[in-house]
Amino acid sequence: MPFLSAPLPRRRALMLLGAAVAGPSRALAGEIRAGAFAFEKPEGGTFPLADFAGKPILVVNTATACGYAGQFVGLQTLWTRFGSRGLTVIAVPSPDFGNQEPLDGPAIAQAARDHYGVTFPVVAKAHVKGPAAHPFYRWAAAEKPGSTPGWNFHKYLVARDGSLLGAFPHTLDPTDPRLITAIAAELPAS
Numbered sequence: 001m002p003f004l005s006a007p008l009p010r011r012r013a014l015m016l017l018g019a020a021v022a023g024p025s026r027a028l029a030g031e032i033r034a035g036a037f038a039f040e041k042p043e044g045g046t047f048p049l050a051d052f053a054g055k056p057i058l059v060v061n062t063a064t065a066c067g068y069a070g071q072f073v074g075l076q077t078l079w080t081r082f083g084s085r086g087l088t089v090i091a092v093p094s095p096d097f098g099n100q101e102p103l104d105g106p107a108i109a110q111a112a113r114d115h116y117g118v119t120f121p122v123v124a125k126a127h128v129k130g131p132a133a134h135p136f137y138r139w140a141a142a143e144k145p146g147s148t149p150g151w152n153f154h155k156y157l158v159a160r161d162g163s164l165l166g167a168f169p170h171t172l173d174p175t176d177p178r179l180i181t182a183i184a185a186e187l188p189a190s
């Protein structure tokens with residue numbers, strides 16, 4: 001699974017690869033930034049977070065058959081409101097919580113579009129917890145221990161510098177003032 005998006009010196013690349021396989025330690029995780037990771041696209045290819053360097057990113061594990069799926073509407077509201085100022089919202093469909101993402105491939109993004117009007121990026125289905133978790137989620141768990149996904153629609157806010165700025169639980173609506181304030185603080189003035 002590719003997760004590095006830029007060439008690195010061999011020694012550093014081997015260190016990062018070893019950390020991804022073993023699960024990043026707290027010390028190593030602090031040296032890594034979100035731009036080191038990429039998600040798979042449902043149609044093939046990669047979606048590198050390095051493409052969003054200097055901009056905030058909201059990464060949300062999603063599921064189209066979840067009781068919280070109505071949060072897609074709030075996520076779209078954030079994308080519509082702040083996308084032109086630099087925010088990227090990324091949906092990461094996950095089967096980890098009650099297998100509430102029954103779809104695969106491009107069908108997930110299509111369902112999100114058809115039912116919730118989603119126009120922000122939806123990447124390929126990935127695990128977000130445990131040893132099979134995508135490397136981004138293992139890194140985020142090391143950065144914010146105790147603030148890992150407990151269900152679908154957990155939100156991670158990545159700062160402009162690529163550090164993990166905050167974690168927001170699945171119960172927090174995307175239009176909650178606490179999340180909006182955190183996002184707005186990372187954006188240039190309008």
